[in-house]
Amino acid sequence: MFVNKVLLLGLGAGICTAVGAALLFVKRNWSDRSLAGFLGLASGVMIAVVIFDMLPSALISGAGSAFAGALVGIAIMGLFNLLIFQHKGNLENTLVGLGYLIMLGIALHDLPEGMAIALGDEMKARTGMVIALGIGIHNIPEGMAIAAPLIMGGVKKAKIFVQVLLLGLITPLGTLIGQKAVAILPGILPGLLGLASGIMLYLVFFQLWPQARVKDRKSRWWGLWLGVAIIFLATFI
Secondary structure: OOOOHHHHHHHHHHHHHHHHHHHHHHOOOOOHHHHHHHHHHHHHHHHHHHHHHHHHHHHHHHHHHHHHHHHHHHHHHHHHHHHHHOOHHHHOOOHHHHHHHHHHHHHHHHHHHHHHHHHHHHHOHHHHHHHHHHHHHHHHHHHHHHHHHHHHOOOOHHHHHHHHHHHOOHHHHHHHHHHHHHHHOHHHHHHHHHHHHHHHHHHHHHHHHHHHHHHOHHHHHHHHHHHHHHHHHHHHO
16 A cells, blocks of 8 residues: 655654643643753754755755745745734734644644655655654744643643644645645646745744743753754754
């Protein structure tokens, strides 16, 4: 039976959001150092895979398209954040409202992240796997961020888990869309690789890294260099 391995990677990365929520059910308080290390590791993995794999391949295939795609990716993520968080003040007076606001924002991010997994796999299977790993790691604290205000707002844990699990399905949906886009229009691969690179760089520099800085400045660096080293060794050795 045919198994779409790339779709499974997207599914695994998406489910990590529910894993993060479940971890918060088991242990309510995680140290800032641990969370900073997680966020730093995800940052290192994403930066390294963009620098060592995605952007070089995209630039060789079509530098103009790759550069334009990267700018569009950054703009899309910035627009998503602006549309979602400009009305944050209207909802943050309740913990439950804040939890669902965070969930909505993450849902919008998960679709292009899933596309990045598919586009990375178009280059080589290992690249898609590494991107899925980086996204999966950073989805864990995102699941925690969703669950924390909902738990404190009195929402039942079973309901939270089901909702976050369904949220995780958006990532493989994005993976499927990415696969179909490349199959229909293979000539747009350089632009799409640039798009995925822009999305990942935005996530690192405007979300993961600043969040890690707030948690613990020193631990984020350990995580960052560990993530870079892992991808460097996997790429060149």
